[in-house]
Amino acid sequence: MAAYAAAPVVLDRDEMAKRGVRFVDLAGVVDVARWFPAARAVSPLLAAQDDDDSAPHANDLLEEPGFPVAGILEAAAETLAHYVADPTEALELYDAFTLYYDDRQADTTFNAHRDPSHVTVNLCLHSACEGSAVRFFGTADAPGGSFLVDMVPGVAAVHFGRHLHQTTPLVAGSRAQAVLYFKRRGVVGDDDATYGGYVD
Numbered sequence: 001m002a003a004y005a006a007a008p009v010v011l012d013r014d015e016m017a018k019r020g021v022r023f024v025d026l027a028g029v030v031d032v033a034r035w036f037p038a039a040r041a042v043s044p045l046l047a048a049q050d051d052d053d054s055a056p057h058a059n060d061l062l063e064e065p066g067f068p069v070a071g072i073l074e075a076a077a078e079t080l081a082h083y084v085a086d087p088t089e090a091l092e093l094y095d096a097f098t099l100y101y102d103d104r105q106a107d108t109t110f111n112a113h114r115d116p117s118h119v120t121v122n123l124c125l126h127s128a129c130e131g132s133a134v135r136f137f138g139t140a141d142a143p144g145g146s147f148l149v150d151m152v153p154g155v156a157a158v159h160f161g162r163h164l165h166q167t168t169p170l171v172a173g174s175r176a177q178a179v180l181y182f183k184r185r186g187v188v189g190d191d192d193a194t195y196g197g198y199v200d
Helices: 013-018 032-040 044-048 069-075
Strands: 022-025 057-060 091-102 110-114 119-131 134-137 146-149 155-160 165-167 170-184
Touching: 013 022, 013 146, 032 091, 032 119, 032 170, 069 091, 069 170, 091 119
Parallel strands: none
Antiparallel strands: 022 155, 057 091, 091 170, 110 165, 119 155, 119 170, 134 146, 134 165
């Protein structure tokens, strides 16, 4: 991880867009007050598996009826067009889940990784915390310095799945996200939809 040890810089949204991370306000599409409790609660499946409560937990959004995936895709189409032409036709949902972090958890980070998606929509459902930002490295196609993205309820960060990123430690409070992985429709064996794994 030595290559990523340098402190991240602070960028405005125009500069972040140049590096491949854009934002879309989805507060009019997703009722975050409704979906935050679904993220915070441990799903029955995880509870049955005696899931480790010392780490962030993830619930499957595909099991939650009524989550507005089509509305998100439509509302984010202009932003997604920076990643793929005609996104409402070209993209299909690959996976969707929530993540919940709070200060009772011993480990609130995710190591540097790439997503199993062509493009990721990372929607903040709740943020009342110190820390727990998303740190991006370089661009999707080139290494370089890093920058932090603070998550704002109702706003989604959009990026190529292959763009290396990690979650910074949560110091206090809690945060919840809805993460949607989109792949290119009909593409089989797409490298962008293959998990890139963690970086040592």
